[in-house]
Amino acid sequence: MDGRTRRRNDTRQRLYEAAVELIAEQGFSATTVDDIALRAKVAKGTVYYNFASKTALFEELLTHGIGLLTDEFRAAVEGLPPREAVAALVRTQLEYIRRYQAFAQLLLSEMWRTNREWQQTLVLLREQAISVIAETLKAGVKAGDLPADLDVRVASSALFGVGLVVAVDWLVFQPDRSIEEVEQSLLNVVRRAV
Amino acid sequence: MDGRTRRRNDTRQRLYEAAVELIAEQGFSATTVDDIALRAKVAKGTVYYNFASKTALFEELLTHGIGLLTDEFRAAVEGLPPREAVAALVRTQLEYIRRYQAFAQLLLSEMWRTNREWQQTLVLLREQAISVIAETLKAGVKAGDLPADLDVRVASSALFGVGLVVAVDWLVFQPDRSIEEVEQSLLNVVRRAV
């Protein structure tokens, strides 16, 4: 990687971060390209030098963020027996949300919208992340470690949503409490529930 | 109420409904006043004759919607013993979300944002609704029906969020499943959890 490419990657990274934070706070529409450029400390034109459009920047950002989560999900369950794998998923999600709080907020706000340009992209990405959960649950049912009548589709979707909403709620409204407490409570509930 | 007042209230009601639906689908910023007027079948100026601004319309709408939920929560727990009261809250929330799906979607999208004009209003309203849950849980702990070590603040907040996200997820992504299933699963989980 030569100097130019490195510089460019730097700029792109700064733009990603600026965009995630701002969109988490205000939403996509309310965040202007001027805002993003200002926070990333580049000129407005630079945004368009690096991304085709505001929407493209957002979509790349979604893909990047959820791809990361999916990868971490995959790594977490690798080789674990079903019940431990479920616990690992919960821990991984919480950990991820703590690290990328703004991105999590953004997901929570956009995931259950309809009629947005990037809806299709988002649905696909969601599917991707949830499928790791679903596979884990399916394996558990097959192995007899989880109840045979567990509705895998509903359960994996709910697991994902619950983790997201509980963690973000904690970060936004009760930031004084330790994440371990939240993790413990969630794990307890999940263990009893499945 | 004279003819004029009735006409005006009609108009306001139509505007509420149009705005809720559109904002649920697209978010506040992406929804234009033209859109709202068009769907409510009034002229754009009429929106401004009835509300001071787009933001004011949204705030009145939030106040109205959450006020309704809070009232239903209050009515639901009236005179019930703790564990039944908790179940009643869950049922009420799901019922409410089913009836006012668009409003629920809107809440899910806006509730965990920060830095928006109406944030303060929203935090207050949230407090209002959640306080009914908190009181119910507190009474249950006091009566010995719920675990003595239950963290009421975390639990009520989580209960509210989980209901919201699971129900909306169901409405958006799995509308083919019956609400009773969802209710049953949620009740099971909640019962075990508390």
Place this chain on the structure above:
Amino acid sequence: MDGRTRRRNDTRQRLYEAAVELIAEQGFSATTVDDIALRAKVAKGTVYYNFASKTALFEELLTHGIGLLTDEFRAAVEGLPPREAVAALVRTQLEYIRRYQAFAQLLLSEMWRTNREWQQTLVLLREQAISVIAETLKAGVKAGDLPADLDVRVASSALFGVGLVVAVDWLVFQPDRSIEEVEQSLLNVVRRAV
């Protein structure tokens, strides 16, 4: 005049007064029909019941106001010898401006504009008022009481303008000084000048 007509005249008078004050303060365009109705304590529709349009209200108001001034000019010079007549005109103008301060401000603001709807009306009215001054000066020149080389057209126009600007300046920026002082200064200057 029956009860109805009296009531109507009342309303019209109130609207006149409200409009004059507001237009003096803010100008014609910046004054809204809502403002006028509010200050006159009538409903907005009432303005349109009494006047064809905002512009018509303003034109009637100009005609009425300058007509009054012209009449007072005429009455003031009646039968006086030239030099006394000039003094009388100055005194009359000041007196008038003191009584109808808002209207005078309004005149000062609109009289030297160009390209406005009512420009033609205003020019005509101005001519009307100034012609009384011009006739007085002409008679003075003829009688040998005023310099033979006095440019009547320039002088009458200047006399009118100077009186207006000095008086309004006094009312707006030096309201603590007595009108007699202003009158005395003006009379001195005018006497020496002609």
Place this chain on the structure above:
Amino acid sequence: MDGRTRRRNDTRQRLYEAAVELIAEQGFSATTVDDIALRAKVAKGTVYYNFASKTALFEELLTHGIGLLTDEFRAAVEGLPPREAVAALVRTQLEYIRRYQAFAQLLLSEMWRTNREWQQTLVLLREQAISVIAETLKAGVKAGDLPADLDVRVASSALFGVGLVVAVDWLVFQPDRSIEEVEQSLLNVVRRAV
């Protein structure tokens, strides 16, 4: 100054000129931003790229214009004995008004309004310009060249107003007469008056 800065200053200058002319003709409220952009031959957005708001453009314009007049006043009286200095002020003002006719018209229309956003700015600027006149008169009184009982505050204010109204009246209603005549008449009157 680089190319970009030069381009931008060009644009700002063109906008100043377009705005002055239009506001002089029609007044501030009746002049639209579209009008201004059209006459300056730039896009509407460019107005807002260069000025925060229509009001801000107007205020900058006022500051710029009266600053210029004040500077010329200062340069004109520099080193002159009192009576000559007064004559120089009159000549300077007339010359200025002839050069910037539209701005003078605008001043005449706005200076004696009340209750406008920029009123405070205008009062301050007026003070600035008039203070040069006042200082000149004060020096004359001190030197014994002007009557000891001259009310400096009233006189300087009147001098400013009279010059403005007479010159603008001449430009608007008697553009056929030469400026020298007007200057001569004004100088005569002023000389006798003080």
Place this chain on the structure above:
DNA sequence: AATGAATGAGAGTTCATTCAT
């Protein structure tokens, strides 16, 4: 690789005017 002045379509808002009551 980056910049920032300029653009114009489209957003929120205002307001003179109409009309059913």
Place this chain on the structure above:
DNA sequence: CATGAATGAACTCTCATTCAT
């Protein structure tokens, strides 16, 4: 004679996007 809810054209202002430098 008077009202005030409703209207829509026209306004001020915003912002994603372009492009010459």
